[in-house]
Amino acid sequence: MTDPTLPQRRRFLVPLGLLASVVLLPLALSACTDNVPVSSAASARGPITVSSSDDGCDVSSSETASGNLTFSVKNDGGQVTEFYLLAEDGLRIVGEVENIGPGISRNLVVTAPAGKYITACKPGMVGDGIRGAFTVTDSGQSLDVDTDLAKLSTTATAQYTSYVKDQTEQLLASTKDFAEAFRTGNTPTARDLYATTRMHWERIEPVAESFGDLDPKLDLREADLEPGEDWTGWHRAEKDLFPPADYTPMTAPERARIADQLVTDTADLYTRTRTVEITTDKLGNGAKELLDEVATGKVTGEEEAWSHTDLWDFQANVDGARIAFENLKPILEQRNPELAAELENRFTVLQTKLTTYATGDGFTYYDQLTAAQIQELAALVDSLAEPLSGLTAAVVL
Amino acid sequence: MTNVTRRGLLSLAGAGGVGAAAGFVGHGAFSTTGAAAVTPSDTVAFYGDKQAGITTPAQDRLHIAAFDVLTEDRDELIGLLKDWTAAAAAMTQGLDAGTTGAVNGPYDAPPEDTGEAQGLSASNLTVTFGFGSTLFEKDGAARFGLAGRRPAALIDLPHFPGDDLQEQRSDGDLVIQACSDDPQVAVHAIRNLARIGFGKVRVRWSQLGFGRTSSTSRSQQTPRNLFGFKDGTSNVRAEDSTLLDQHVWVPTGGPAAEEWMAGGSYLVARRIRMHIETWDRTSLREQEAVVGRTKAEGAPMSGGTEFTEPDFAATGRANAPLIASDSHVRLAHPDQNKGVQMLRRGYNFTDGSDGLGHLDAGLFFIAFVTDARSHYVPMQRAMARHDTMSVDYLVHTGSGLYAVPPGIQEGGYVGESLFVS
Structure with a gap:
């Protein structure tokens, strides 16, 4: 199964080889x-x-x-x-x-x-x-029995699979534009495209991360490297576009290499997601994992150490989690309507707060937020993440 | 002059009466173990061939501190090591630090011992000393006449993927690990040693640990870490003398300049923050898969009970391994690490919160190994990259590697073999 030599961050997807044997959803209740x-x-x-x-x-x-x-x-x-x-x-x-x-x-x-x-x-x-x-x-206890749940599950996973494919298409197209600007030294355009392109990645991060070999090529932060390890991907470009003090800029050939690799690896991701299959439990866990990403990586401002575009990623992670929730919501409303209502509310509250930081096409840079503002966002993330962690158990048939 | 016995009065009551007497004088509130802490013997020998606090059955509490040496005077450093040795020897036997202790000195002088351990027993206190690489050389220059004496194994640990090390929680010229069953006794030891060191050293960092996360003796039960899982099930134990010689102690017969370390060990310290909030939102299925053991019993996912050897070849549905390829137990196992083992001696910690509404909690990892180059670095490199627990739920925020000299003989001082030879 999984190649043990490859990094593996998440279990969003079962390896494709296993899918055939994943037990089919039961027909009822x-x-x-x-x-x-x-x-x-x-x-x-x-x-x-x-x-x-x-x-x-x-x-x-x-x-x-x-x-x-x-x-x-x-x-x-x-x-x-x-x-x-x-x-x-x-x-x-x-x-x-x-x-x-x-x-x-x-x-x-x-x-x-x-x-x-x-x-x-x-x-x-x-x-x-x-x-x-x-x-x-018969105990006399009334049970929520709905024979359409299996059908709803199929619909949910099909919808999310389409979403993943669509986001990957947009990611690939936008990455090509970004790479071209980066390669040709068009730094202003590349900087503009950096955060908006990455949003497509961040929306489907658990899926993207499940391809253990692609994730480190595309999304490794500098702190994730071993000494002497080749550093490619988005954050390598980020550092060159938003350079810290005493940074030596990349040469044109170096930029070209990073740009080419970014397109190649993203195209690889695109190809692999064409045949991706997602089960209900993976969908629920994926939503929870996206909020984990926000809680441990975005809220702390660690993800975008130089560009400070963490709120773009933050929004994208929330987008991805919300889509997963909405896809599963018809099932959840039958199984646990209180949880469905609570999650709906918590998503709205978080989104409302997040929207207050929207500026034009983007968001406030993370280093411009006050400690109190960050604390407030962190608390809203936790308020959503805790009930969201109950989603999988509630929707698995 | 002999040291002052801080329990002189109480010891008259005999073992059976001590718990009640301690409560009477008001110290019971400090002892979280209460009357149960009163055991026939809770004193660990300080002198011996090996330093105490390594194979000693892991005590419940930790206070560890690293120091930077301010003086560049070799004799002053040796003088400090002698003073520290004397104070540690006394405190581990349940005695006050200094010759006049907490209350028997001149009325117009501050007491030699800070006094908060009065009435408390030795609580199995051990004090273990180690030397960081910067004691031997700093900025390329040798210190204290120790040119050429830094052991090759006392490396500067490399950056591991995901490390978020803070300078003020890492390294240091000297380290002192104090462990005891009563937190106040461990804190008392570090506090008094730090006080003795003023002017010669300054505290670089210190850390409290409130609960042991491993067993170093077969007589102990396996405790749990803050993920709620048993930790240290397959630890090297005091009873495994062959394994200790192989994996923990520095053997004799090394390079002559390093012979002073024979019978010593290397202490790896890592402050490992746990993302406990996200962990707590994780399904039991995922938690057990990530660890590779069951949460209740601690049995490997391949079956059996806690002490059953994991069967990494065992497969379940669709021939997937029962112990996942990215599970902690698989990646940490000697089979995956050229047979190397460590003596782990870590502690749970909680240092308040992080300002974002999350507990700043985790595991203060301590391991004793014969050589970190073979016994820690390769394993940690693999874990940092492939272990799902490490990648998703842990971040290392402090780090240190220290040469722990061999044991101290009565009349000698810690590290004597380094300075006299």
């Missing part, structure tokens, strides 16, 4: 994400324990009442195992936990209405697994 806090209803009943051994699948109860169910699965065998809750047809996956090493326990939390189900342990991860009948009786 039910949360299937492991390790989620147990709801009060479920904890009142206590978890259903499952012991998965090499030749057995011992489920502590074959019947429970409808609602949030927690299966506490322990691998008591010697092989890696998986556990599934399947619909009555034995095909449709209601929930699953995978990659449970020997001796390890993991929780599966699902929302299940009354009906007949099948449990299955799959030691060795092969075959149909060791199956058993499982019944969910």
Whole structure:
């Protein structure tokens, strides 16, 4: 899978080789994400324990009442195992936990209405697994069941995939213009294009970073280098365009090399994103990661050390997170309408504040913000990021 | 004249009565471990072949400080090392610093000992000394007649990707690590040593650590770092004498000019800030994948229990490794680092907040190694670039490498082998 020699910053995307085996979204209802806090209803009943051994699948109860169910699965065998809750047809996956090493326990939390189900342990991860009948009786608790959720998921990921492709197209086109200006020594134009071009990158940063070899070529800061390492990409150009004191400007051939490499690597990114596939959980995590980027890199003014265009990146990261949220919102509104409303509100509050720093085509330079203004922005980012971290668990089916 | 026993009165009460007596005189509030801290023996020997505070079972608290030497006079430096040795020897035995201690000196003179440890036990205090490269040479010129004596292993650590080192938290001519089970005892030690040094040294940086993040003895449980994960599960322990000789102590038989370090070690200090707020927003799935161990038990993701050896070849669905290729446990493991190991002795810290509403918290990493060139630099280079935890959730804000001389014999002083030979 991932080449261990390559830097890898984020897990936004599963490597393409794995995509074929990523389990298809279930056709209906039910949360299937492991390790989620147990709801009060479920904890009142206590978890259903499952012991998965090499030749057995011992489920502590074959019947429970409808609602949030927690299966506490322990691998008591010697092989890696998986556990599934399947619909009555034995095909449709209601929930699953995978990659449970020997001796390890993991929780599966699902929302299940009354009906007949099948449990299955799959030691060795092969075959149909060791199956058993499982019944969910009607608890009287009303469940948010919407058979269109899977369709909404497909729509959400398709929309976001289009967004990624569109941003990459714009990034490539704009990068070519930037590179031309940079190469030919047209510094004013290059400076103008620097921040606006980078916004396309910053909007889809978790996707771009998931290509572990491209990210360091394109977006490494000087502090990220090892001694003697070749430095290419945006921030190499930034330093030459917004030079600090006692800086030796690049020669024309040096500029040409950086410009060419920037276009080549961005074209590579463009090509790779043509076939990108994004799942719902990656979409939710990506939104959270974009806010992490703001909280740790932009709010501190570290990202754009010379150009001080951090607010352009800040806006772009928020844009990307908001698009992901909006794509997922139809699902979230069914699963957790309170969270949807809260996030909507927090995005608006942050955006309203950010907009007060907009000037003409851009934003105030970061070194012109006061400490109090930065603190205020940081607090708004945290106010959004905290509830946003609940998005993935709420939308994963 | 002998040192003053700061617990003279209390010791009469016997071990069973000390906890109550300490509470009575009002020091109980300082001891976070309370009455439970009173154990039959909580004194660590100061003298020996090796300095204490390395293989000593990791105490709960840390106060470490680095100093720059102000004088250029060799004799004055040696005099300071002798004074420090005497004071450290006394304080580690639960005694006051100085001959008249906290309250037994002239009425018109400030007390020799600052006094805040009165009534407190030794709390397993250890004081460990180390020498930075700038003690040997600065700006290209040798100091203190130590030309040619700087060990080759006492390198200037290279810049690692992502480093955001602050000068006022890094390096220094001398370092003193004070560890104890009571924070006030560790602070007392550094405070009194700094005071003894006035005029000869100045404090360059200092750091408090409030909770150990590793075990250095099999008798200890594995503690947790501020990410909530067990830390130091596969640490080198005091009981692993062969591993210690191989990976921690400087062997004899090196270059003659470096023979003074035989039986010593190298202390790597890194102040590692954790982005704990973003970490806390990360799913348990991601946290466990990033670490490579389960959060509850500390078992490797390949299975088993905490002390099961990780199986890096184990794969799950779609043949993906169960212990991710960019996980911390994989990249830090000896298998990925030519078999090298470190004796880690780090501490959790929280230094207020950063002005942006985030805790300035993390792990003050301390490791003892036989040679940082083989036992720290290659691993850290790989971690800084490939370890998702390091790249996304950590930033190194302070750094230091110090030569820790061998142990001190009674009547001698720390670093004597460097200055007499």
